[in-house]
Amino acid sequence: MDLTSLWLSFKLAAVTVVILLAIGIPLAKWLAFSNNKAVPIVNSLVVLPLVLPPTVLGFYLLSIMRNESWLGSLFIQLTNTQLIFSFTGLVIASVVYSLPFVVQPMVATFNNIGADTVKTAQSIGASKRTIFWKIILPLSKKGIVSASILGFVHTLGEFGVVLMIGGNIPNQTRVVSIEIFNHVENLELHQANQLSLILLVISFSVILWMNFNNRDTQVIP
Amino acid sequence: MNVDITSKHLNYDYNFTVADTGIIGVYGISGSGKSSLLMALAGYEKNHKAVIEHKGKSLSGTIKCSYMSQHPILFSHWTILENLEFALKYTTNNRSILNALIRKLSCSHLLNKLPDQLSGGEKQRIAFIRALILIEKNTIVLLDEPFSALDNKLRKEALNLLDKYKAKNLIFLVTHEISELYQIANELLYIKQGKIHYQDSIENIMSDNLHDLPVASKIVINTVKQIIYADDVSISLTKHADSSIIHQLAVTIKNIRLFEDIALLELLLIEDQQRLFAKITQESLKHLKLQLNQEVIANFKSTSIKQSHE
Numbered sequence: 350m351d352l353t354s355l356w357l358s359f360k361l362a363a364v365t366v367v368i369l370l371a372i373g374i375p376l377a378k379w380l381a382f383s384n385n386k387a388v389p390i391v392n393s394l395v396v397l398p399l400v401l402p403p404t405v406l407g408f409y410l411l412s413i414m415r416n417e418s419w420l421g422s423l424f425i426q427l428t429n430t431q432l433i434f435s436f437t438g439l440v441i442a443s444v445v446y447s448l449p450f451v452v453q454p455m456v457a458t459f460n461n462i463g464a465d466t467v468k469t470a471q472s473i474g475a476s477k478r479t480i481f482w483k484i485i486l487p488l489s490k491k492g493i494v495s496a497s498i499l500g501f502v503h504t505l506g507e508f509g510v511v512l513m514i515g516g517n518i519p520n521q522t523r524v525v526s527i528e529i530f531n532h533v534e535n536l537e538l539h540q541a542n543q544l545s546l547i548l549l550v551i552s553f554s555v556i557l558w559m560n561f562n563n564r565d566t567q568v569i570p
Numbered sequence: 571m572n573v574d575i576t577s578k579h580l581n582y583d584y585n586f587t588v589a590d591t592g593i594i595g596v597y598g599i600s601g602s603g604k605s606s607l608l609m610a611l612a613g614y615e616k617n618h619k620a621v622i623e624h625k626g627k628s629l630s631g632t633i634k635c636s637y638m639s640q641h642p643i644l645f646s647h648w649t650i651l652e653n654l655e656f657a658l659k660y661t662t663n664n665r666s667i668l669n670a671l672i673r674k675l676s677c678s679h680l681l682n683k684l685p686d687q688l689s690g691g692e693k694q695r696i697a698f699i700r701a702l703i704l705i706e707k708n709t710i711v712l713l714d715e716p717f718s719a720l721d722n723k724l725r726k727e728a729l730n731l732l733d734k735y736k737a738k739n740l741i742f743l744v745t746h747e748i749s750e751l752y753q754i755a756n757e758l759l760y761i762k763q764g765k766i767h768y769q770d771s772i773e774n775i776m777s778d779n780l781h782d783l784p785v786a787s788k789i790v791i792n793t794v795k796q797i798i799y800a801d802d803v804s805i806s807l808t809k810h811a812d813s814s815i816i817h818q819l820a821v822t823i824k825n826i827r828l829f830e831d832i833a834l835l836e837l838l839l840i841e842d843q844q845r846l847f848a849k850i851t852q853e854s855l856k857h858l859k860l861q862l863n864q865e866v867i868a869n870f871k872s873t874s875i876k877q878s879h880e
Contacts, residue, residue, distance in 0.1 A: 465639065465641070465643050466643050466645070468614055468639075469639065469642075469643040469645075470645075471614075472612060472635065472636070472637040473656065473657050473660050473700070473704065474634075474660035474661075474704070475656075475660065483656075484645055484647075487647045488645070488646065488647055490647075
């Protein structure tokens with residue numbers, strides 16, 4: 350059994366989750382606590398990948414990242430490689446695609462902590478920075494871990510967006526879901542079954558673990 | 571200090587003047603807006619117009635408050651000691667003061683526990699200690715039903731502790747227990763439907779039957795300060811040796827005020843001239859033929875005494 354595609358998927362999911370945590374925590378904090386009028390608009394944009402068909406999302410990402418686009422041509426100038434059909438392109442697409450799966454549970458967790466906790470910390474005299482780092486973040490540990498795991502398994506299973514942006518290049522963009530598709534197309538059902546089973550077991554185990562450990566955390570945003 | 575806080579959104583309008591120090595009891599039925607007043611003073615309400623002045627100088631945004639919510643929150647990822655140490659970082663008060671407060675409210679055994687392992691009363695004691703440790707010079711103290719889950723012994727201890735701060739700080743105390751305010755407060759703000767229904771000194775309120783609050787007196791019996799309600803005092807012409815009532819005190823009737831079918835008697839203890847009130851029916855007044863300056867016996871059951879702080 351060739352596990353290259355599986356390894357590539359894990360690598361993609363891990364990198365995506367790290368980036369999502371860096372973007373997602375401040376974004377979720379802003380969505381949960383800000384009174385800014387733009388919150389509903391930004392929140393809608395974050396949730397959009399949940400409801401859009403992956404092909405639509407993939408199409409727009411392709412438009413933004415193609416070689417002729419501003420971003421695509423800048424990337425070529427900087428790295429001498431194209432953004433689409435590359436691992437970096439896949440990471441960008443995965444970050445957008447999995448954003449709601451990480452940000453929404455975090456927003457829910459921050460909201461669960463409640464305004465009263467924040468007010469109590471404020472009344473003691475703590476600064477906004479201290480309140481976030483010393484109180485909100487530690488209290489959200491479970492939720493953030495759950496959000497990360499959800500983002501990880503969701504990225505592992507993505508297909509449509511990956512196909513549109515990454516294509517089907519072995520060792521670079523051929524992730525496990527595409528490998529399974531190739532196997533089925535070539536009627537290699539045994540190999541397709543092996544990889545599918547691995548994904549099924551991993552995904553089910555992770556969700557089961559989350560449900561046992563984190564009953565207070567929303568699994569599906 | 572002048573306070574003028576208005577919120578169209580929450581439908582309240584508070585306008586009052588209070589002294590710079592002392593305990594202001596905030597009283598009223600549920601939903602009358604007591605907590606809103608405290609939240610507004612603490613600066614937690616955003617959709618309102620607030621003018622807080624001291625000698626004509628605006629204090630808005632500069633007041634240091636120590637606020638204790640009706641449902642106190644402890645940070646659940648820290649032990650009780652860590653919760654209190656966090657507060658200690660934001661005050662000039664030192665650890666020895668914290669340790670003394672912990673001892674006085676019998677909380678030493680709770681320090682290594684997590685907040686989730688505490689009962690409601692225990693959480694309230696910790697939050698109360700946290701509120702007290704944050705009190706510095708000029709801190710305005712805002713306490714929203716801080717003793718509602720405490721038993722009588724701890725409540726008394728807590729009232730004793732709070733009493734020590736009233737000479738130097740302004741304390742707003744929300745409570746449903748009028749006896750607490752009679753024991754400790756200097757003034758009372760009676761809140762009704764988001765407005766100050768009336769404001770008066772506790773002494774006036776205790777001796778005045780005009781408000782719908784019980785008439786009572788604060789007297790010292792056997793060296794202990796006691797609150798005795800006029801409703802609990804009865805009058806007889808002579809002492810009864812065969813009565814279960816131990817407190818049968820010789821008094822002189824100094825004043826008789828009539829309200830509908832009741833009579834409010836202002837009495838002076840013959841022994842030491844302390845003032846006491848008795849509320850009796852006008853029928854009893856006629857039956858006993860009571861008159862001003864008459865010497866009679868005031869009777870009250872020991873169980874009716876609300877022992878005040880020492």
